[in-house]
Amino acid sequence: METDTTGASVRQFVRHETSRAARIEVHAEHAQQFRLNYSGADLDIAVVDISKGGMGLKCGFFIPKNMRLSVHLDVRGDTGNGSSRTLKIRVIARRCTMVDHKPNYLVGLQYQDPTGQDERDLIRLVKADDEAEGSRQGGESSGD
Numbered sequence: 001m002e003t004d005t006t007g008a009s010v011r012q013f014v015r016h017e018t019s020r021a022a023r024i025e026v027h028a029e030h031a032q033q034f035r036l037n038y039s040g041a042d043l044d045i046a047v048v049d050i051s052k053g054g055m056g057l058k059c060g061f062f063i064p065k066n067m068r069l070s071v072h073l074d075v076r077g078d079t080g081n082g083s084s085r086t087l088k089i090r091v092i093a094r095r096c097t098m099v100d101h102k103p104n105y106l107v108g109l110q111y112q113d114p115t116g117q118d119e120r121d122l123i124r125l126v127k128a129d130d131e132a133e134g135s136r137q138g139g140e141s142s143g144d
Contacts, residue, residue, distance in 0.1 A: 013051035016126040027068035054110040087118040
């Protein structure tokens with residue numbers, strides 16, 4: 001029997017699909033090595049999946065492995081108390097794969113502190129979105 005050790009055939013954590021617009025900021029430690037010359041509105045950056053260990057980010061540029069970043073997500077009315085706030089999630093890039101030639105990249109990010117308050121809030125929000133989506137799909141009638 002052959003085993004593929006290059007791919008992640010078994011995930012450590014369940015992934016929850018999402019689609020949330022995001023902004024990124026390079027950690028000061030890497031600022032001289034990697035610059036983002038854009039205004040945040042110019043790029044299409046989105047978090048596409050979230051787990052207890054990290055997240056997937058879709059963007060139009062390459063992010064090097066081991067780059068430390070902060071991902072900023074605005075959550076409006078999702079925080080439980082009705083107010084808006086920005087979650088700041090500190091991450092490390094673990095892989096960056098080109099998914100098409102536009103270019104579009106899928107970046108695998110690992111949380112630096114998975115027990116942080118913003119990270120826990122983000123996971124809770126995505127789980128709540130999953131549950132709400134499941135109840136909407138389960139409660140619909142087909143009308144056939």
